[in-house]
Amino acid sequence: MGIKKHILVIPGDGIGPEVTTWGKAVLENIAEEYGHEFTFDGALMGHAAIEVTGSPLPDDTLAKAKASDAILFGAIGHIKYDNDPSAKVRPEQGLLKIRKELGLYANLRPIMLFDELLDASSLKPEILKGTDILFFRELTGDVYFGEKKRSEDGNTGSDLMIYHRYEVERIAVKAYEAAMLRSKRLCSVDKANVLETSRLWREVVQEVAKRYPEVETEHMFIDNAAMQLVKNPKKFDVVLTANLFGDILTDEASQIAGSMGMLASASIGDGTGFFEPIHGSAHDIAGQNKANPLASILSVALMLEISFGLTEEAKRITDAIDKTLKAGYRTGDIADAHTDPAKILGTKQMGQKVLQYLKETVLN
Ligand code: IPM
Numbered sequence: 278m279g280i281k282k283h284i285l286v287i288p289g290d291g292i293g294p295e296v297t298t299w300g301k302a303v304l305e306n307i308a309e310e311y312g313h314e315f316t317f318d319g320a321l322m323g324h325a326a327i328e329v330t331g332s333p334l335p336d337d338t339l340a341k342a343k344a345s346d347a348i349l350f351g352a353i354g355h356i357k358y359d360n361d362p363s364a365k366v367r368p369e370q371g372l373l374k375i376r377k378e379l380g381l382y383a384n385l386r387p388i389m390l391f392d393e394l395l396d397a398s399s400l401k402p403e404i405l406k407g408t409d410i411l412f413f414r415e416l417t418g419d420v421y422f423g424e425k426k427r428s429e430d431g432n433t434g435s436d437l438m439i440y441h442r443y444e445v446e447r448i449a450v451k452a453y454e455a456a457m458l459r460s461k462r463l464c465s466v467d468k469a470n471v472l473e474t475s476r477l478w479r480e481v482v483q484e485v486a487k488r489y490p491e492v493e494t495e496h497m498f499i500d501n502a503a504m505q506l507v508k509n510p511k512k513f514d515v516v517l518t519a520n521l522f523g524d525i526l527t528d529e530a531s532q533i534a535g536s537m538g539m540l541a542s543a544s545i546g547d548g549t550g551f552f553e554p555i556h557g558s559a560h561d562i563a564g565q566n567k568a569n570p571l572a573s574i575l576s577v578a579l580m581l582e583i584s585f586g587l588t589e590e591a592k593r594i595t596d597a598i599d600k601t602l603k604a605g606y607r608t609g610d611i612a613d614a615h616t617d618p619a620k621i622l623g624t625k626q627m628g629q630k631v632l633q634y635l636k637e638t639v640l641n
């Protein structure tokens with residue numbers, strides 16, 4: 278029996294619209310094939326929304342988001358603001374606000390490694406092979422949302438790093454639940470040797486750990502974790518960490534998967550789930566048919582699995598990507614010296630290839 282779902286597509290800025298087109302196309306294909314009924318709506322966010330409405334998150338977008346069953350998002354940001362620290366209205370505020378408003382406190386970032394891409398990474402293949410990490414990044418607290426201040430003379434700025442017990446506990450529970458379904462190893466990353474928020478974090482994680490005696494817990498300082506991640510990524514399974522540490526660590530971890538263009542993420546909480554590539558708006562290549570659509574397509578696989586419980590359909594998508602890569606097709610970001618130049622594809626051609634394999638792939 279097919280299911281009925283309403284999906285909001287927010288393409289956002291830069292390469293967002295180009296890559297999201299393919300995420301949506303894959304959703305349409307899956308719906309058709311499996312007899313599901315997916316209806317779609319679109320909305321603005323980020324720079325694209327500022328240009329039209331003056332706000333990075335218009336009320337209309339938020340209302341549509343709340344009324345949908347899942348959200349597919351592209352990317353956010355514009356170079357114009359990056360070089361203007363005094364801008365009061367910024368595209369990123371839209372993303373932060375929607376995370377807060379929808380209560381998306383857990384950001385899941387799986388580091389999925391396709392064997393074909395071992396050579397695309399700047400790290401040695403033998404270090405990478407077999408790596409499978411699931412990051413749980415806290416998403417609605419930390420310095421991201423603490424009070425921001427600038428002194429009257431403009432010479433002092435501060436961001437309050439703040440965590441409440443309940444915020445740490447709810448994401449810790451989500452991470453432990455996931456660890457129970459994986460290899461039962463969890464590494465909590467903090468800076469408890471310096472930060473009070475991290476001491477609270479560690480205390481709460483230790484308490485939650487007692488409820489999951491089967492899970493082997495390790496606590497690691499962020500600086501050490503950043504080093505271990507490139508030294509021996511295989512040692513990690515579920516990684517639980519705060520908002521800012523998770524932001525930085527997952528960009529670093531994207532190199533394990535070969536490129537930022539390969540990583541998808543799911544932001545979940547108590548309501549509508551939000552799915553997006555971890556890459557940014559990449560204005561330098563926007564509109565040039567160069568962006569890698571695979572992270573958007575993988576985000577769709579996460580949506581099907583996590584929000585709709587459609588595991589088979591999700592697997593079908595990752596299999597199609599696997600086949601595409603095995604056949605040698607690459608976008609520029611994941612191409613290497615061995616890539617056949619004739620198989621280096623643009624965004625559109627890569628999207629079409631995945632669709633082609635999706636239609637051909639039969640699950641056994
Ligand atoms: C991410 C991004 C965002 C973040 C930016 C665009 C606000 O880097 O999702 O990782 O810092 O959370």
Ligand code: MG
Pocket residue numbers: 524525528
């Ligand atoms: Mg980031």
